[in-house]
Structures are given as structure tokens and as C-alpha cells.
Amino acid sequence: MFSASHRLHSDAMSAEENAATYGKCNNPHGHGHNYALEVTVSGPVDASTGMVCNLVDLDDFVQREILERFDHQNLNTLAEFAKAVPTTENLCMVIYDILQRGFHQAHLERVRFEETMMNSFEYAGGKDRIW
């Protein structure tokens, strides 16, 4: 879980178009969410440890590479969103990319975000997943 603020605004759109597309999410002062992140990895169970991967290592990676960089930040100010609007769709893809590049102890299957109790987003590297 991390808490961050964002503003949905595209420089490619007019002020009217931004307001029509993003509604109250276009508020220039931004707003925030508690983002609940789920990372799903897969792999064979190691015969000696009984584990797919060491959860401590996964926790450490998520803590270091994701939570410490994104928690209590304004997403719009981060390099990842210099050119992309920080929608939760795009956030899913950014986080998937960080895990894909840096965590190699198990196969990354999916990133899922709960932006609010009512909305969630999932990205599986572009795969049309079936579960």
C-alpha cells in the first residue's frame, strides 16, 4: 500500500477537453489515493525450500524500488509520468515494468491496483489473461 497524489491532465488536450475527459480528476491542485498493490509471481516450487521465491526478497524489492519511490509522492512529478498521464492504467504498466526489469527470482504474472474500494486495475504485460 502506498499513498500518493496525482492530477489527470494531458498537455495534448485543450482545457475544455481535459475538463470533459477527466472531470474532477483534472483539479489543478491534484488529489490523492491509497493505492493497494498486489504483485503476482509464478514458478516451480523449489524442492529444497518449498517456495516459489523468497517472500522476504520480494517484499524487500517492492519496499525499495516501489514503496520508497512512490509513497507520499505526487505522481505527476516523477520521471515515469513526465510524458504519460498518471492514470492507474499507466501506473500498472510502470510498476509492472519496474518489477519485470529488476525482480528475477520468479516469473512476474500480474500487477493489480485497487485505487479505491470500488475501482481496480490489472496488467499482465499485455497478455490476455484468462483467470
Next chain:
Amino acid sequence: MVYLTRKAEFSASHYYHNPEFTPEENRRIFGKCNNPNGHGHNYTLEVTVKGEVDPRSGFVVDLKQLKDILTREVLDAMDHRFLNKEVPEFSTRIPTTENLAIAIWQRLAPKLKAAQLHRVRVYETPDLFVDFYGEA
């Protein structure tokens, strides 16, 4: 391809009864759900759509539009209703949670334009839910 899930809640009553069964069969198969006066649930609906992220907006679908479609097609028709008597699909089908998920899919699928319907999940209680992925 990104998947987006929107949740909604509604409360409705129903009972299970098949006119082709004898009263004994109805009681045996449907148990206490066969009470003709009905009983109710707080249903939680999760609708998952999928699509490519529009590079301009960063959206798969406009969440406000999705919410409006859910409200219009499902909640306005089913919230605080007796499903057997007030929702046309259940004049001929038993309003089980299975049939409810199918009926909701059939209501939503033709209305979604920008994104494709992936899954309808209906929780009848926190312990029991049904998933429907369409007929394909």
C-alpha cells in the same frame, strides 16, 4: 491490454421455483430458497472490462461512463426489487446467482463501446460468488 474492475452493490429479493417441478421437488431441490414470499441479499457486483490504454487520455474506459451504464442497466432495474416479479429476465428464468450473472452480462455487453466486457462477478453473500465470462 489492461483490465479494469468496477464494483457496485444492490439489494434485492428472490425465490427459487420451477413450475415444471412438483411442490415436493421444488422444496427438495431449492430448500428454504423456495419460500414463495422471497428473501433478500446484498449483492456485490464486479464488472471487469479490458482494452488497450488510449495513449492520449491514459484510460481504458471512462470510469464515469462505466458507472453510469452500470447504474442505468443494472442498479436502476434491480436495486430494491423482487427479481422474480420485477425483472423481465426472471419471468422465465430462475433468479439464481448464476442466471443473475448471465442476465447482467447480457444487459451490459451491448452497451460497452470503448472496452470489451471480460467478466461479470456477482457475490450473493461474502462467501459465495459466481463468475461469467460470456458464452465464448
